[in-house]
Amino acid sequence: MSGLRVTTAQTEELEPSQLVELTALCEASFGESFASAWERVGPGLHVMGELEGRVVTHAMVVDRRLYLGHEADVALDVAYVEHVATLPTVQGFGHGSRTMRRLGDIIGEAYTLGALATGRSQFYEQLGWITWAGPTSVRMPDGERLRSPTQDGHVMIFRTPRTPDDLELGAPISVDWRDGDSW
Numbered sequence: 760m761s762g763l764r765v766t767t768a769q770t771e772e773l774e775p776s777q778l779v780e781l782t783a784l785c786e787a788s789f790g791e792s793f794a795s796a797w798e799r800v801g802p803g804l805h806v807m808g809e810l811e812g813r814v815v816t817h818a819m820v821v822d823r824r825l826y827l828g829h830e831a832d833v834a835l836d837v838a839y840v841e842h843v844a845t846l847p848t849v850q851g852f853g854h855g856s857r858t859m860r861r862l863g864d865i866i867g868e869a870y871t872l873g874a875l876a877t878g879r880s881q882f883y884e885q886l887g888w889i890t891w892a893g894p895t896s897v898r899m900p901d902g903e904r905l906r907s908p909t910q911d912g913h914v915m916i917f918r919t920p921r922t923p924d925d926l927e928l929g930a931p932i933s934v935d936w937r938d939g940d941s942w
């Protein structure tokens with residue numbers, strides 16, 4: 760959609776006022792507090808879309824590791840997408856898609872694989888994301904894997920030129936535990 764100015768910044772490059780603006784945007788979109796949301800996911804690369812100087816859409820990637828296979832024998836460093844949000848008043852105009860396409864370009868240039876967990880699979884499918892078909896788990900600090908059945912069918916991946924050809928979409932997949940939602 761024309762008029763959207765898309766910019767990128769690392770978390771540490773954001774002014775405190777920008778973080779306040781992004782927090783308000785995410786809280787309006789998700790309808791929940793984002794007071795500790797940034798610390799929970801850690802620093803990363805933000806893609807922001809501005810209309811008339813106001814950030815109306817946001818998505819970010821953080822570096823995480825995924826473990827694939829029955830023995831979690833393949834470990835991949837991935838771009839994990841978080842906090843995808845468009846202000847409710849301007850949703851449905853293509854702003855979120857535009858931001859996610861830019862993020863997809865960034866993932867494609869720099870990462871082995873993109874990943875995310877969502878309840879909005881259709882939105883991401885249109886943008887080239889693929890639903891992971893295998894069972895999901897969370898890898899605890901001691902290495903044990905705990906099944907996360909509520910996430911089955913909600914984890915998606917984004918292939919890049921570096922993605923292994925033999926990725927089995929039906930294989931078990933796990934992610935490191937973190938405070939709050941691990942996926």
Ligand SMILES: CC(C)(COP(=O)(O)OP(=O)(O)OC[C@H]1O[C@@H](n2cnc3c(N)ncnc32)[C@H](O)[C@@H]1OP(=O)(O)O)[C@@H](O)C(=O)NCCC(=O)NCCS
Pocket residue numbers: 760788789816843844845846849850851852853854855856857876877878879881882883885
């Ligand atoms: C998900 C979300 C980020 C999408 O942002 P958005 O700016 O509305 O995204 P888009 O406008 O690009 O796409 C939304 C829909 O409008 C459609 N659309 C895209 N461009 C369009 C256009 N120019 N005109 C009409 N519709 C359009 C898309 O196909 C998409 O369809 P879908 O609902 O079937 O997926 C937004 O709805 C949101 O913030 N939701 C709350 C938070 C959330 O759930 N985040 C994702 C969690 S993983």
